[in-house]
Amino acid sequence: MNTSRGVRHDSMRARNLAVVLGEIRRSGPLTRAALADLTGLTKTTVSKLVSDLLEAGAVVETGVVRDGERGRPGVAVALSGHRVATLGLEINVDYLAACVVDLTRAVRVRRTRPADNRNSRPPTILRELRDLAHRAVAEAEALGLRVTGAALAVPGPVEGGLLRNAPHLGWRDVRVTGLVDLLDLPFEVDNEANLAALGELWFGSGATDFLYVSGEIGIGAGLVVDGALFRGTNGQAGELGHVVVMPDGPGCRCGGRGCLEVYAGQDALLGAVAPLSGRVAALPGAAAGMPAQAASLEGLAGLLEAGDPAARAACEEAGRALGTALTSAVHLLDPGMIVLGGSFGLLFPWLERPVGDVLSARLRQMRRTPPRLVASESGADAAVLGAAGLVIQRVIADPAGVLGL
Template sequence: MTAPLHDPRPTGPGRVSSDTQQGMRRRNLARVMHAVSAEGSLSRAAVASRIGLTRTAVSTLVDELIRAGLLEELGPERPGRVGRPGSALAVSRRGPAGIGAEIGVDHLAVCAVDLRGEVRARAERQGTNRGRSPGPVVAELSELVRDVVAEARGQGLWAAGLAVAVPGLVARDGRTVVRAPNLDWHGVDLGELLSPEPAFTVDNEANLGALAELWLGEGAPRDFLHVSAEIGIGAAVVVDGGLLRGTRGFAGELGHVPVHPDGPQCVCGGRGCLEQYAGEEAVLRAAGLAPGGDRVGLLAGRAADGDEAVRRALREAGTALGIALTGAVNLLDPESVVLGGALAGLAPWLLPSLEAELARRTAGPVCPVSVSRWGSEGPLLGAAHSVVRAVLDDPVGVGVGAG
């Protein structure tokens, strides 16, 4: 916003500097990508009409995007349209792909998603990561990443970036796991362990699950609280279509909202936190089951079979969730609450008591609670799509000539 006192460059209204032109070109490339991506396929004329540029300007942009392998031509359009026949454009099925990865407490997973949003390769490995040191876990994950990248390469795709979901607090640097109690990781710089290629970013699993909710499918709310679980309970706060990250990147720690302030001691130092009542281990304990293995599958199976102890444990967890969510809804006034991650699979037994508690404590209309359509796959999909969105948002960053 500052310039030398006697700036020799022309300034004032009407001045368009080369910076601005370059920025405008970048934005227009992104607008073309988003227009085509949103529609599946679109002619140059339709792109021009949609984004309000001339056909000539659009053709230049489209040619650049085709050369960079981000758009492809589907062949001549069917006749009957006004003007000379054009070729329909689509986002390329070859070219850049987003690689998503998840370090879960009990599994590792990696997938490649192309610019159209299709999962084109996927690998996973079951087995607990709890208490394992980060080095071997990341080495295993990197092996899966290599496999998935190789499989994608066989289909003409290359890795535009890697996003890693972790069940813990991630610093705003996008690489340091500050605290992942259920892995017993504290202050782990994953940036030192991950290969520098492809470029990576690390984020909290609830955040990435929320982004999947926001981006995939129709009619997602733009202001919601996404509650997720994998042993611990996390949440992500989405405000006006973006994540509220907090000063340190730690926003959304619903699991440590006090529910019964004099309740049992929690790992966080507090007492009676939500995790003590609705975390997976608390629910297993209340149901008289041993921890370990596919806990959610076990709970869901027993509940479906009518196991009264399991159903009661889930009812009580739902009540605790309802109390914590009452506080969250009072603070944030979201459009809705979405249960994602492992909670999605348990929703049939959690929801009735959760909703009853929320209603009981709410004056006026009750905030609607829905179940994620992506469930425990959400964080992995959100991770891969965060890379895809970055490519659509700035095609110059991945290979279109910088002008």
């Protein structure tokens, strides 16, 4: 627990700026009078705070609100997308990505670079990422945006700026904060599953309480409770992939046996239909030249569409394993909803029934209603977007500090 600092005049003002900006963010364009109502501050105070935010370029007046009520109409104030922006970055197994998002969470710049990172050494990739980041920032500046911070998504658990273990990259204990110096920006790093969950929060359906299940090559999850990410004690919560499904099942690369990943990881899913790969290649969805993984996953989807019994059986088994692991997750984490993302989002039509069946059979008596099961609304870029969104959140939570008010 950190030392809790007292409130002084300047921090009172800083807090009130954040409250006003946060309320504008949360409840769309609002008049000063409405803001005064919502925040409990007086109209006078709100006026002063809003005029500071206008000057800083954080908000804009969007025009007079004529709502049919009588009385003088107010002037609506909304977040401004013209000045403040943040940078999201991602290192994944087969690509690097960068994006710039403005204060309204509109995506302004997107750059992706395919790369087979399995065969590269960390310094090389970090150099490439830095180039990508610089180009994205330059592009944003050309649009008149000021990039105020950055965050990076990596496919593995992070502890103090150190990527602890990314088995699919073959990296262990790699320091990934070197970008800070060059970009000269506030910088954060976090697990891809965590940031993808935040991507779903801010760029998805609008739900504020859910467990986002990230089905990539490994399986991770990020829990969002009341709009905030739950990280656990060491920031390693949500490792759904190694929840025990069958205590004496087949061995897993984590050293355990019968983990979820053994039954529902991408290798397991694709391996189950491997004998059919000839057929997969012949399907129209499987274009030549694409990375092997993606082609195979699309191939699997194609087989499923075509009603292939082996593919359906593989999905059925993976789905039931996922349902079993999610049962434990629901009991322990108590999520408001379950969102299947990544490859599980793609395969949702074939996973929904087996997963849902297991969940409802096992949870029916304990809970009035088991959490709803839905497919992710955000796509493959959830993690980069979540990274940029995380920094936007920091700006909104402390406009005074970040924008120098």
